[in-house]
Amino acid sequence: MTRGRSGAGPVIHSGRTTPRLMAHAVAALAPIALASTWRFGTAASVLFGVAIATAMLCDAVCDRRNANDGSAVVIGMIVACLMPATAPWWLAAAGSAIAVLLGKHALGGLGRNLFNPAALARVLLMGLAPAAFFSPLWTIDGRTAATPLAKELGASPVTVVDLLLGLDSVTLGDAMPVAVLVGGLVLIALRTIDWQVPLCYLGAISLLALVLPPGERIVGHAPWLAGNPMAHLLNGSTLFCAFFMLTDPVTAPFTRPGRLVFCTLAAAYTMVVRYYTPYPDGVAFAVLLANASVPFIDRKMIWGSVGRGASDELPAVDRQYLAGDEGGQG
Amino acid sequence: MTTLSPHDAVFLALAATLFVERAARWPWVTVVPLVAWLVALAPLGGFGLSTLALVVCLPSPRFAPVAFLLALPEYASVMDALVAGTTWLGATSLLDTLESRLSASTVPERLRGAPVRLLTVGVLYYVFQPVFYL
Numbered sequence: 001m002t003r004g005r006s007g008a009g010p011v012i013h014s015g016r017t018t019p020r021l022m023a024h025a026v027a028a029l030a031p032i033a034l035a036s037t038w039r040f041g042t043a044a045s046v047l048f049g050v051a052i053a054t055a056m057l058c059d060a061v062c063d064r065r066n067a068n069d070g071s072a073v074v075i076g077m078i079v080a081c082l083m084p085a086t087a088p089w090w091l092a093a094a095g096s097a098i099a100v101l102l103g104k105h106a107l108g109g110l111g112r113n114l115f116n117p118a119a120l121a122r123v124l125l126m127g128l129a130p131a132a133f134f135s136p137l138w139t140i141d142g143r144t145a146a147t148p149l150a151k152e153l154g155a156s157p158v159t160v161v162d163l164l165l166g167l168d169s170v171t172l173g174d175a176m177p178v179a180v181l182v183g184g185l186v187l188i189a190l191r192t193i194d195w196q197v198p199l200c201y202l203g204a205i206s207l208l209a210l211v212l213p214p215g216e217r218i219v220g221h222a223p224w225l226a227g228n229p230m231a232h233l234l235n236g237s238t239l240f241c242a243f244f245m246l247t248d249p250v251t252a253p254f255t256r257p258g259r260l261v262f263c264t265l266a267a268a269y270t271m272v273v274r275y276y277t278p279y280p281d282g283v284a285f286a287v288l289l290a291n292a293s294v295p296f297i298d299r300k301m302i303w304g305s306v307g308r309g310a311s312d313e314l315p316a317v318d319r320q321y322l323a324g325d326e327g328g329q330g
Numbered sequence: 331m332t333t334l335s336p337h338d339a340v341f342l343a344l345a346a347t348l349f350v351e352r353a354a355r356w357p358w359v360t361v362v363p364l365v366a367w368l369v370a371l372a373p374l375g376g377f378g379l380s381t382l383a384l385v386v387c388l389p390s391p392r393f394a395p396v397a398f399l400l401a402l403p404e405y406a407s408v409m410d411a412l413v414a415g416t417t418w419l420g421a422t423s424l425l426d427t428l429e430s431r432l433s434a435s436t437v438p439e440r441l442r443g444a445p446v447r448l449l450t451v452g453v454l455y456y457v458f459q460p461v462f463y464l
Contacts (some may be wrong), residue, residue, distance in 0.1 A: 106438065123456045285460055288456075296427040297426070
Protein backbone atom coordinates (compact mmCIF):
# COMPACT_ATOMS: atom_id res chain seq x y z
CA MET A 1 0.00 0.00 0.00
CA THR A 2 1.34 3.44 -0.81
CA ARG A 3 0.89 6.72 0.99
CA GLY A 4 -1.48 9.25 -0.49
CA ARG A 5 -4.56 8.85 -2.61
CA SER A 6 -6.71 5.78 -2.58
CA GLY A 7 -9.84 5.10 -4.55
CA ALA A 8 -11.65 3.84 -1.44
CA GLY A 9 -11.21 6.95 0.69
CA PRO A 10 -8.71 8.42 3.15
CA VAL A 11 -6.23 5.88 4.45
CA ILE A 12 -4.05 5.98 7.56
CA HIS A 13 -0.91 4.02 6.89
CA SER A 14 0.15 1.64 9.64
CA GLY A 15 3.79 1.87 8.58
CA ARG A 16 3.90 -1.90 8.14
CA THR A 17 5.31 -2.04 4.64
CA THR A 18 6.36 -5.26 2.96
CA PRO A 19 10.13 -4.49 3.10
CA ARG A 20 9.81 -3.67 6.80
CA LEU A 21 7.97 -6.91 7.58
CA MET A 22 10.52 -8.86 5.56
CA ALA A 23 13.31 -7.21 7.54
CA HIS A 24 11.58 -8.42 10.73
CA ALA A 25 11.42 -11.94 9.32
CA VAL A 26 15.10 -11.89 8.32
CA ALA A 27 16.02 -10.65 11.82
CA ALA A 28 14.02 -13.51 13.35
CA LEU A 29 15.55 -16.09 11.02
CA ALA A 30 19.10 -14.86 11.67
CA PRO A 31 19.52 -16.75 15.02
CA ILE A 32 18.48 -19.96 13.25
CA ALA A 33 20.96 -19.38 10.44
CA LEU A 34 23.72 -18.72 12.98
CA ALA A 35 22.80 -21.78 15.07
CA SER A 36 22.76 -24.06 12.04
CA THR A 37 26.11 -22.71 10.85
CA TRP A 38 27.54 -23.31 14.33
CA ARG A 39 26.20 -26.88 14.36
CA PHE A 40 26.75 -27.96 10.75
CA GLY A 41 29.61 -25.69 9.69
CA THR A 42 30.13 -24.27 6.21
CA ALA A 43 27.67 -26.76 4.66
CA ALA A 44 24.85 -24.80 6.29
CA SER A 45 26.24 -21.45 5.08
CA VAL A 46 26.51 -22.78 1.54
CA LEU A 47 22.89 -23.99 1.61
CA PHE A 48 21.66 -20.63 2.96
CA GLY A 49 23.72 -18.69 0.41
CA VAL A 50 22.62 -20.80 -2.56
CA ALA A 51 18.95 -20.79 -1.50
CA ILE A 52 18.85 -17.01 -1.01
CA ALA A 53 20.76 -16.23 -4.22
CA THR A 54 18.53 -18.52 -6.29
CA ALA A 55 15.36 -17.10 -4.76
CA MET A 56 16.50 -13.52 -5.50
CA LEU A 57 17.48 -14.41 -9.05
CA CYS A 58 14.17 -16.16 -9.79
CA ASP A 59 12.23 -13.29 -8.22
CA ALA A 60 14.10 -10.70 -10.29
CA VAL A 61 13.41 -12.69 -13.47
CA CYS A 62 9.67 -12.91 -12.72
CA ASP A 63 8.98 -9.50 -11.22
CA ARG A 64 11.80 -6.99 -11.49
CA ARG A 65 9.67 -4.15 -10.08
CA ASN A 66 9.19 -5.71 -6.63
CA ALA A 67 12.41 -7.71 -6.53
CA ASN A 68 13.87 -5.58 -3.75
CA ASP A 69 11.05 -6.01 -1.23
CA GLY A 70 12.97 -8.69 0.67
CA SER A 71 10.42 -11.46 0.22
CA ALA A 72 12.84 -13.52 -1.90
CA VAL A 73 15.44 -13.40 0.89
CA VAL A 74 12.85 -14.65 3.39
CA ILE A 75 11.71 -17.44 1.05
CA GLY A 76 15.32 -18.47 0.45
CA MET A 77 16.08 -18.55 4.17
CA ILE A 78 12.98 -20.61 4.97
CA VAL A 79 13.69 -23.03 2.12
CA ALA A 80 17.23 -23.48 3.47
CA CYS A 81 15.86 -24.07 6.99
CA LEU A 82 13.77 -26.96 5.65
CA MET A 83 16.77 -28.64 3.99
CA PRO A 84 18.72 -31.46 5.62
CA ALA A 85 22.26 -30.42 6.48
CA THR A 86 23.56 -33.16 4.19
CA ALA A 87 21.60 -31.87 1.19
CA PRO A 88 23.64 -31.01 -1.90
CA TRP A 89 23.71 -27.34 -2.94
CA TRP A 90 21.60 -27.99 -6.03
CA LEU A 91 18.74 -29.20 -3.85
CA ALA A 92 18.63 -25.83 -2.09
CA ALA A 93 18.74 -24.11 -5.48
CA ALA A 94 15.94 -26.31 -6.81
CA GLY A 95 13.90 -25.70 -3.64
CA SER A 96 14.20 -21.93 -3.96
CA ALA A 97 13.37 -22.03 -7.66
CA ILE A 98 10.23 -24.10 -6.99
CA ALA A 99 9.24 -21.87 -4.09
CA VAL A 100 9.58 -18.61 -6.05
CA LEU A 101 8.55 -19.64 -9.55
CA LEU A 102 5.73 -22.02 -8.67
CA GLY A 103 4.77 -21.23 -5.08
CA LYS A 104 4.98 -17.46 -5.30
CA HIS A 105 4.56 -16.31 -8.90
CA ALA A 106 2.62 -19.06 -10.70
CA LEU A 107 0.09 -19.52 -7.92
CA GLY A 108 -0.85 -15.90 -7.28
CA GLY A 109 2.12 -13.57 -6.75
CA LEU A 110 3.26 -11.57 -3.73
CA GLY A 111 0.50 -11.27 -1.15
CA ARG A 112 -1.86 -13.57 -3.05
CA ASN A 113 -0.13 -16.94 -3.22
CA LEU A 114 -2.21 -19.97 -2.37
CA PHE A 115 0.40 -22.19 -0.73
CA ASN A 116 3.33 -21.45 1.53
CA PRO A 117 6.16 -21.38 -1.05
CA ALA A 118 8.78 -23.02 1.18
CA ALA A 119 6.47 -25.84 2.31
CA LEU A 120 5.53 -26.42 -1.32
CA ALA A 121 9.20 -26.68 -2.29
CA ARG A 122 9.92 -29.09 0.55
CA VAL A 123 6.99 -31.41 -0.26
CA LEU A 124 7.68 -31.45 -4.00
CA LEU A 125 11.38 -32.13 -3.47
CA MET A 126 10.59 -34.93 -1.00
CA GLY A 127 8.45 -36.51 -3.70
CA LEU A 128 10.85 -35.89 -6.57
CA ALA A 129 14.21 -36.50 -4.87
CA PRO A 130 13.48 -38.61 -1.78
CA ALA A 131 17.00 -40.02 -1.49
CA ALA A 132 18.41 -36.55 -0.85
CA PHE A 133 16.03 -36.02 2.07
CA PHE A 134 15.55 -39.32 3.78
CA SER A 135 17.91 -41.09 6.15
CA PRO A 136 18.83 -44.69 5.30
CA LEU A 137 17.33 -45.67 8.67
CA TRP A 138 13.82 -45.09 7.49
CA THR A 139 12.20 -46.58 4.42
CA ILE A 140 8.96 -45.84 2.66
CA ASP A 141 8.22 -48.54 0.10
CA GLY A 142 11.88 -49.03 -0.58
CA ARG A 143 12.64 -45.33 -0.62
CA THR A 144 14.51 -43.92 2.29
CA ALA A 145 13.51 -41.09 4.53
CA ALA A 146 13.98 -37.88 6.87
CA THR A 147 14.22 -35.55 9.86
CA PRO A 148 15.00 -35.94 13.55
CA LEU A 149 11.94 -38.03 14.26
CA ALA A 150 13.30 -40.68 11.93
CA LYS A 151 16.73 -40.41 13.42
CA GLU A 152 15.36 -41.49 16.78
CA LEU A 153 14.62 -44.95 15.39
CA GLY A 154 15.68 -47.48 17.97
CA ALA A 155 17.49 -44.84 19.96
CA SER A 156 17.12 -44.44 23.69
CA PRO A 157 15.00 -41.53 24.94
CA VAL A 158 16.68 -38.15 24.73
CA THR A 159 16.35 -35.47 27.39
CA VAL A 160 14.53 -32.17 27.03
CA VAL A 161 17.88 -30.36 27.14
CA ASP A 162 19.16 -32.50 24.25
CA LEU A 163 16.02 -31.67 22.32
CA LEU A 164 16.27 -27.94 23.06
CA LEU A 165 19.86 -27.90 21.86
CA GLY A 166 18.92 -29.93 18.79
CA LEU A 167 21.51 -32.63 19.40
CA ASP A 168 19.68 -34.97 17.03
CA SER A 169 18.74 -32.37 14.47
CA VAL A 170 18.88 -33.13 10.78
CA THR A 171 17.44 -30.08 9.03
CA LEU A 172 18.96 -26.60 9.32
CA GLY A 173 15.75 -25.19 10.81
CA ASP A 174 15.85 -27.46 13.82
CA ALA A 175 19.60 -27.20 14.39
CA MET A 176 18.75 -25.59 17.72
CA PRO A 177 15.09 -25.26 18.78
CA VAL A 178 16.13 -22.57 21.27
CA ALA A 179 17.12 -20.38 18.30
CA VAL A 180 13.70 -20.98 16.69
CA LEU A 181 12.04 -19.94 19.96
CA VAL A 182 14.15 -16.77 20.09
CA GLY A 183 13.26 -15.95 16.48
CA GLY A 184 9.58 -16.62 17.13
CA LEU A 185 9.58 -14.39 20.20
CA VAL A 186 11.23 -11.64 18.15
CA LEU A 187 8.37 -11.83 15.64
CA ILE A 188 5.78 -11.73 18.43
CA ALA A 189 7.53 -8.80 20.13
CA LEU A 190 7.58 -6.88 16.84
CA ARG A 191 3.89 -7.72 16.37
CA THR A 192 4.71 -9.25 13.01
CA ILE A 193 2.83 -12.44 13.79
CA ASP A 194 -0.30 -13.30 15.74
CA TRP A 195 0.87 -15.08 18.92
CA GLN A 196 -2.30 -17.13 19.03
CA VAL A 197 -1.34 -19.06 15.90
CA PRO A 198 1.80 -20.77 17.28
CA LEU A 199 0.13 -21.20 20.65
CA CYS A 200 -2.87 -22.96 19.11
CA TYR A 201 -0.73 -25.17 16.85
CA LEU A 202 1.66 -26.19 19.62
CA GLY A 203 -1.24 -26.70 22.04
CA ALA A 204 -3.06 -28.94 19.57
CA ILE A 205 0.14 -30.93 18.88
CA SER A 206 0.62 -31.49 22.64
CA LEU A 207 -2.98 -32.53 23.16
CA LEU A 208 -2.97 -34.91 20.20
CA ALA A 209 0.33 -36.44 21.32
CA LEU A 210 -1.36 -37.28 24.61
CA VAL A 211 -4.71 -38.40 23.25
CA LEU A 212 -3.96 -40.28 20.02
CA PRO A 213 -3.12 -43.97 20.31
CA PRO A 214 0.32 -44.43 18.72
CA GLY A 215 0.62 -46.40 15.50
CA GLU A 216 2.64 -49.59 15.03
CA ARG A 217 5.71 -47.78 13.75
CA ILE A 218 5.94 -45.56 16.81
CA VAL A 219 5.38 -48.47 19.21
CA GLY A 220 7.91 -50.65 17.39
CA HIS A 221 10.69 -48.17 16.69
CA ALA A 222 10.48 -45.12 18.94
CA PRO A 223 8.10 -45.93 21.81
CA TRP A 224 9.32 -42.96 23.85
CA LEU A 225 7.65 -40.65 21.31
CA ALA A 226 4.22 -42.03 22.22
CA GLY A 227 2.34 -39.82 24.68
CA ASN A 228 5.34 -37.48 24.96
CA PRO A 229 4.22 -33.96 23.91
CA MET A 230 7.61 -32.38 24.64
CA ALA A 231 9.32 -34.72 22.19
CA HIS A 232 6.85 -33.76 19.48
CA LEU A 233 7.14 -30.04 20.18
CA LEU A 234 10.92 -29.92 20.13
CA ASN A 235 11.53 -32.53 17.46
CA GLY A 236 11.12 -32.31 13.71
CA SER A 237 10.18 -28.92 12.37
CA THR A 238 7.25 -28.34 14.74
CA LEU A 239 8.50 -25.11 16.31
CA PHE A 240 9.75 -23.75 13.01
CA CYS A 241 6.38 -24.43 11.41
CA ALA A 242 4.51 -22.84 14.32
CA PHE A 243 6.44 -19.55 14.20
CA PHE A 244 7.53 -19.18 10.59
CA MET A 245 5.15 -21.05 8.31
CA LEU A 246 1.63 -21.06 9.74
CA THR A 247 1.93 -17.40 10.68
CA ASP A 248 2.30 -16.26 7.07
CA PRO A 249 -0.72 -13.90 6.80
CA VAL A 250 -1.09 -14.46 3.08
CA THR A 251 -1.74 -18.21 3.28
CA ALA A 252 -3.78 -18.13 6.51
CA PRO A 253 -7.50 -17.35 7.04
CA PHE A 254 -8.71 -13.76 7.52
CA THR A 255 -10.46 -14.21 10.85
CA ARG A 256 -8.98 -15.18 14.18
CA PRO A 257 -11.39 -18.11 14.75
CA GLY A 258 -10.56 -19.20 11.21
CA ARG A 259 -6.85 -19.14 12.01
CA LEU A 260 -7.47 -21.32 15.07
CA VAL A 261 -9.33 -23.89 12.96
CA PHE A 262 -6.48 -23.68 10.44
CA CYS A 263 -3.86 -24.40 13.14
CA THR A 264 -5.86 -27.27 14.58
CA LEU A 265 -6.21 -28.84 11.14
CA ALA A 266 -2.46 -28.49 10.56
CA ALA A 267 -1.70 -30.04 13.96
CA ALA A 268 -4.07 -32.94 13.32
CA TYR A 269 -2.50 -33.77 9.94
CA THR A 270 1.03 -33.41 11.37
CA MET A 271 0.25 -35.93 14.10
CA VAL A 272 -1.65 -38.34 11.84
CA VAL A 273 1.34 -38.44 9.49
CA ARG A 274 3.78 -38.92 12.36
CA TYR A 275 1.76 -41.58 14.16
CA TYR A 276 0.17 -43.63 11.40
CA THR A 277 2.25 -43.34 8.23
CA PRO A 278 5.84 -44.28 7.43
CA TYR A 279 6.69 -40.59 7.00
CA PRO A 280 8.71 -39.42 9.99
CA ASP A 281 7.38 -35.87 9.90
CA GLY A 282 4.25 -34.33 8.48
CA VAL A 283 4.81 -30.63 9.06
CA ALA A 284 5.20 -29.53 5.42
CA PHE A 285 2.27 -31.70 4.29
CA ALA A 286 0.14 -30.24 7.09
CA VAL A 287 0.98 -26.65 6.15
CA LEU A 288 -0.04 -27.24 2.54
CA LEU A 289 -3.26 -29.03 3.48
CA ALA A 290 -4.16 -26.19 5.85
CA ASN A 291 -3.32 -23.63 3.11
CA ALA A 292 -5.58 -25.46 0.65
CA SER A 293 -8.40 -25.35 3.20
CA VAL A 294 -8.20 -21.59 3.70
CA PRO A 295 -10.88 -20.58 1.14
CA PHE A 296 -13.24 -23.14 2.72
CA ILE A 297 -12.48 -21.90 6.25
CA ASP A 298 -12.86 -18.26 5.19
CA ARG A 299 -16.15 -18.99 3.48
CA LYS A 300 -17.52 -20.70 6.59
CA MET A 301 -16.16 -18.11 9.02
CA ILE A 302 -16.93 -14.91 7.10
CA TRP A 303 -20.11 -15.78 5.25
CA GLY A 304 -21.19 -18.02 8.11
CA SER A 305 -21.28 -14.98 10.40
CA VAL A 306 -22.75 -12.62 7.79
CA GLY A 307 -25.42 -15.07 6.70
CA ARG A 308 -25.80 -17.06 3.53
CA GLY A 309 -27.87 -14.50 1.71
CA ALA A 310 -25.64 -12.44 -0.47
CA SER A 311 -23.24 -14.79 -2.17
CA ASP A 312 -21.56 -18.11 -1.67
CA GLU A 313 -18.35 -16.85 -3.18
CA LEU A 314 -15.72 -14.79 -1.42
CA PRO A 315 -14.89 -11.67 -3.39
CA ALA A 316 -11.57 -11.70 -5.17
CA VAL A 317 -9.84 -9.47 -2.66
CA ASP A 318 -6.24 -8.62 -2.17
CA ARG A 319 -5.36 -10.71 0.86
CA GLN A 320 -2.34 -8.56 1.54
CA TYR A 321 -4.60 -5.53 1.84
CA LEU A 322 -7.08 -7.24 4.14
CA ALA A 323 -4.29 -8.62 6.30
CA GLY A 324 -3.28 -5.04 7.07
CA ASP A 325 -0.60 -4.80 4.41
CA GLU A 326 1.27 -7.64 6.05
CA GLY A 327 3.32 -8.98 3.21
CA GLY A 328 3.78 -12.73 3.59
CA GLN A 329 6.62 -14.82 2.40
CA GLY A 330 5.30 -14.95 -1.07
CA MET B 331 4.53 -54.15 -15.78
CA THR B 332 3.55 -51.97 -12.84
CA THR B 333 -0.11 -51.62 -11.97
CA LEU B 334 -1.82 -48.33 -11.32
CA SER B 335 -1.65 -47.53 -7.61
CA PRO B 336 -4.76 -46.23 -5.80
CA HIS B 337 -2.89 -42.96 -5.16
CA ASP B 338 -2.12 -42.40 -8.85
CA ALA B 339 -5.65 -43.43 -9.85
CA VAL B 340 -7.28 -40.99 -7.43
CA PHE B 341 -5.31 -38.04 -8.75
CA LEU B 342 -5.75 -39.03 -12.40
CA ALA B 343 -9.47 -39.17 -11.63
CA LEU B 344 -9.22 -35.78 -9.93
CA ALA B 345 -7.54 -34.31 -13.02
CA ALA B 346 -10.26 -35.86 -15.19
CA THR B 347 -12.92 -34.40 -12.87
CA LEU B 348 -11.79 -30.91 -13.92
CA PHE B 349 -12.83 -31.57 -17.50
CA VAL B 350 -16.11 -33.37 -16.96
CA GLU B 351 -19.38 -31.52 -16.52
CA ARG B 352 -20.92 -32.21 -13.13
CA ALA B 353 -24.17 -34.12 -12.90
CA ALA B 354 -26.39 -34.14 -9.81
CA ARG B 355 -25.22 -37.51 -8.53
CA TRP B 356 -21.48 -37.04 -9.03
CA PRO B 357 -20.57 -37.62 -5.35
CA TRP B 358 -21.84 -41.20 -5.71
CA VAL B 359 -18.65 -41.95 -7.63
CA THR B 360 -17.02 -42.08 -4.18
CA VAL B 361 -18.34 -45.61 -3.69
CA VAL B 362 -16.78 -46.96 -6.92
CA PRO B 363 -13.45 -48.02 -5.30
CA LEU B 364 -15.35 -49.88 -2.60
CA VAL B 365 -17.52 -51.67 -5.17
CA ALA B 366 -14.45 -52.44 -7.29
CA TRP B 367 -12.85 -54.05 -4.25
CA LEU B 368 -15.99 -56.08 -3.54
CA VAL B 369 -16.30 -57.19 -7.17
CA ALA B 370 -12.67 -58.35 -7.13
CA LEU B 371 -13.44 -60.44 -4.03
CA ALA B 372 -16.73 -61.97 -5.22
CA PRO B 373 -16.60 -65.16 -7.34
CA LEU B 374 -18.33 -63.56 -10.32
CA GLY B 375 -16.12 -65.08 -13.00
CA GLY B 376 -16.79 -63.51 -16.39
CA PHE B 377 -19.55 -61.39 -14.87
CA GLY B 378 -17.04 -59.47 -12.77
CA LEU B 379 -16.01 -57.17 -15.58
CA SER B 380 -19.57 -56.45 -16.73
CA THR B 381 -20.65 -55.80 -13.15
CA LEU B 382 -17.81 -53.35 -12.79
CA ALA B 383 -18.77 -51.65 -16.05
CA LEU B 384 -22.29 -51.25 -14.74
CA VAL B 385 -21.00 -49.84 -11.47
CA VAL B 386 -18.80 -47.37 -13.34
CA CYS B 387 -21.70 -46.03 -15.40
CA LEU B 388 -24.50 -46.25 -12.87
CA PRO B 389 -23.77 -43.45 -10.33
CA SER B 390 -23.47 -40.76 -12.98
CA PRO B 391 -23.06 -41.60 -16.69
CA ARG B 392 -21.26 -38.31 -17.36
CA PHE B 393 -18.77 -39.21 -14.68
CA ALA B 394 -18.08 -42.67 -16.12
CA PRO B 395 -14.51 -41.76 -17.21
CA VAL B 396 -13.72 -40.59 -13.68
CA ALA B 397 -15.37 -43.65 -12.14
CA PHE B 398 -13.47 -45.86 -14.57
CA LEU B 399 -10.15 -44.43 -13.39
CA LEU B 400 -11.17 -45.05 -9.77
CA ALA B 401 -12.15 -48.65 -10.60
CA LEU B 402 -8.84 -49.48 -12.31
CA PRO B 403 -6.40 -50.11 -9.44
CA GLU B 404 -6.28 -53.29 -7.39
CA TYR B 405 -7.37 -52.33 -3.87
CA ALA B 406 -5.57 -54.49 -1.33
CA SER B 407 -8.07 -53.94 1.48
CA VAL B 408 -11.35 -52.26 2.32
CA MET B 409 -9.29 -49.48 3.96
CA ASP B 410 -7.48 -48.86 0.67
CA ALA B 411 -10.79 -48.54 -1.17
CA LEU B 412 -12.32 -46.28 1.47
CA VAL B 413 -9.26 -44.02 1.55
CA ALA B 414 -9.26 -43.75 -2.25
CA GLY B 415 -12.94 -42.84 -2.43
CA THR B 416 -12.90 -40.32 0.39
CA THR B 417 -9.64 -38.74 -0.77
CA TRP B 418 -11.08 -38.22 -4.26
CA LEU B 419 -14.25 -36.67 -2.79
CA GLY B 420 -12.29 -34.52 -0.32
CA ALA B 421 -9.77 -33.32 -2.92
CA THR B 422 -12.57 -32.56 -5.41
CA SER B 423 -14.44 -30.49 -2.82
CA LEU B 424 -11.19 -28.73 -1.89
CA LEU B 425 -10.53 -27.87 -5.54
CA ASP B 426 -14.08 -26.51 -5.82
CA THR B 427 -13.48 -24.11 -2.93
CA LEU B 428 -10.14 -23.06 -4.47
CA GLU B 429 -11.84 -22.22 -7.76
CA SER B 430 -12.27 -18.49 -7.07
CA ARG B 431 -8.57 -18.17 -6.16
CA LEU B 432 -7.42 -20.19 -9.16
CA SER B 433 -9.42 -18.16 -11.64
CA ALA B 434 -8.54 -14.81 -10.06
CA SER B 435 -6.76 -12.18 -12.11
CA THR B 436 -3.73 -12.54 -9.83
CA VAL B 437 -2.81 -15.82 -11.53
CA PRO B 438 -0.61 -15.11 -14.57
CA GLU B 439 -2.73 -15.02 -17.70
CA ARG B 440 -0.78 -17.78 -19.42
CA LEU B 441 -1.48 -20.14 -16.54
CA ARG B 442 -5.09 -19.20 -15.86
CA GLY B 443 -7.65 -21.94 -16.40
CA ALA B 444 -6.67 -25.57 -16.92
CA PRO B 445 -2.87 -25.19 -16.37
CA VAL B 446 -3.14 -23.72 -12.88
CA ARG B 447 -5.84 -26.25 -11.94
CA LEU B 448 -3.62 -29.11 -13.08
CA LEU B 449 -0.68 -27.61 -11.17
CA THR B 450 -2.87 -27.55 -8.06
CA VAL B 451 -3.88 -31.19 -8.62
CA GLY B 452 -0.14 -31.96 -8.80
CA VAL B 453 0.46 -30.18 -5.50
CA LEU B 454 -2.45 -32.02 -3.86
CA TYR B 455 -1.02 -35.31 -5.19
CA TYR B 456 2.00 -34.83 -2.96
CA VAL B 457 0.04 -33.33 -0.05
CA PHE B 458 -2.19 -36.40 0.19
CA GLN B 459 0.60 -38.91 -0.41
CA PRO B 460 0.92 -39.89 3.30
CA VAL B 461 -2.81 -40.69 3.47
CA PHE B 462 -2.25 -43.69 1.20
CA TYR B 463 0.10 -45.23 3.75
CA LEU B 464 -2.49 -45.17 6.52
